[in-house]
Ligand SMILES: Nc1ncnc2c1ncn2[C@@H]1O[C@H](COP(=O)(O)OP(=O)(O)O)[C@@H](O)[C@H]1O
């Protein structure tokens with residue numbers, strides 16, 4: 377049996393799988409609290425992740441009805457980019473600053489400038505630094521909390537931290553390391569020179585974790601932790617990876633031709649590539665996959681975070697919210713929402729706020745506002761998809777994951793807006809499943825005779841035909857007009873247009889929206 381856990385922004389989800397029989401045996405989840413403050417501060421206590429993991433694991437094992445001593449390996453997936461800075465006793469020097477924190481926008485702009493602008497970033501890192509990435513969080517800590525900064529002994533990402541708590545080892549792999557901003561995503565190596573620009577007082581050779589391949593072990597569960605979790609001795613902990621990298625594995629997106637879209641707290645759209653992809657701008661991040669290869673990705677910051685705000689404003693539960701969305705027509709009777717409640721990454725507007733545009737005395741209804749926020753969040757993903765150009769446009773199918781994918785009406789909106797067949801895996805918690813699959817892969821690699829990752833994905837990633845949504849021709853046409861309205865609002869309010877060129881060593885792809 378193998379365990380996969382995904383430490384998302386809102387909760388940690390755990391699955392227990394039996395790859396031999398291709399079965400998911402149990403699932404569990406526990407929420408985490410978000411510490412929010414002025415100026416875009418969004419932080420979490422790393423201890424809360426550990427607590428949630430332990431509780432969710434207990435629930436998943438209980439549901440599976442298995443003896444925990446039958447578990448062979450664990451894989452951890454985690455929200456990307458969070459800064460977990462530890463002192464020499466392994467204690468956080470400050471709460472973890474998260475991917476969705478925009479307090480560090482100024483520090484990010486300064487770093488981009490110091491590195492020679494967007495071109496300089498691409499030359500050194502293979503991508504352009506964004507406010508959400510780890511780098512500016514470290515620069516912020518250095519300036520705002522110098523005492524905490526001085527106590528830094530090691531720097532980890534959220535999933536690296538959970539690996540450390542389980543094994544006592546401080547390691548990192550390329551997928552999640554891609555989002556730090558001090559890692560070259562083409563050569564899959566730390567960029568010590570860039571790290572020195574961000575944190576000149578810290579020695580990267582000492583504070584950065586050792587890099588391992590994603591098929592390698594992070595370590596084995598320590599005896600104390602094994603006793604706490606009821607596990608057998610020497611349970612393996614796989615390298616794990618960022619939640620999007622694990623979502624790719626958990627949706628079988630490990631070779632070119634598929635697109636995965638996640639409707640989580642963030643929205644992400646990504647496609648596997650066998651080569652690094654170089655964008656001439658910041659919209660597409662040339663991240664590495666947590667298997668082999670690369671995972672060019674566009675991330676928007678306001679998906680279920682935005683829909684939840686509107687849903688809660690009207691005091692609706694998820695079912696009633698879905699009903700309201702279904703009651704309104706396409707285009708929400710002229711209401712356009714730019715849902716940038718948290719600021720935004722794609723397009724790069726860290727200081728933006730949300731806008732409700734076109735409200736009048738007839739269209740200001742719960743149904744129109746609920747639908748408009750869902751449409752706005754989905755348009756953001758289309759904008760991201762357009763930046764992925766041919767990498768995404770040739771895709772045969774979109775595999776839809778994340779909490780929002782549970783909504784049938786939203787699935788149809790995604791199919792109509794993105795213009796492709798949309799289907800969900802049977803297991804909604806695809807990142808946790810991907811982590812379990814990676815754990816089984818890694819376990820096999822250590823034994824020297826394990827199944828390939830492709831084989832494991834074939835066995836464990838199954839699609840739920842009842843979730844299939846196909847684009848409807850009339851709806852698509854209607855959405856072209858509504859999407860143009862959204863883009864016009866984006867341009868008018870923020871001067872944002874779509875212009876990007878993606879390159880691999882062999883191709884040049886120009887993305888172009890209407
Ligand atoms: N049927 C649904 N319709 C819309 N949103 C939903 C639905 N089910 C769950 N969600 C939302 O999904 C979010 C959780 O998604 P998840 O992918 O687990 O997030 P994360 O990984 O970022 O913690 C919550 O905000 C929840 O309200």
Ligand SMILES: O=C(CO)[C@@H](O)[C@H](O)COP(=O)(O)O
Nearest residue numbers: 384385455456475640641642
């Ligand atoms: O920052 C990114 C991707 O670059 C986000 O996708 C985070 O990885 C958070 O994911 P969710 O909690 O929304 O799953």
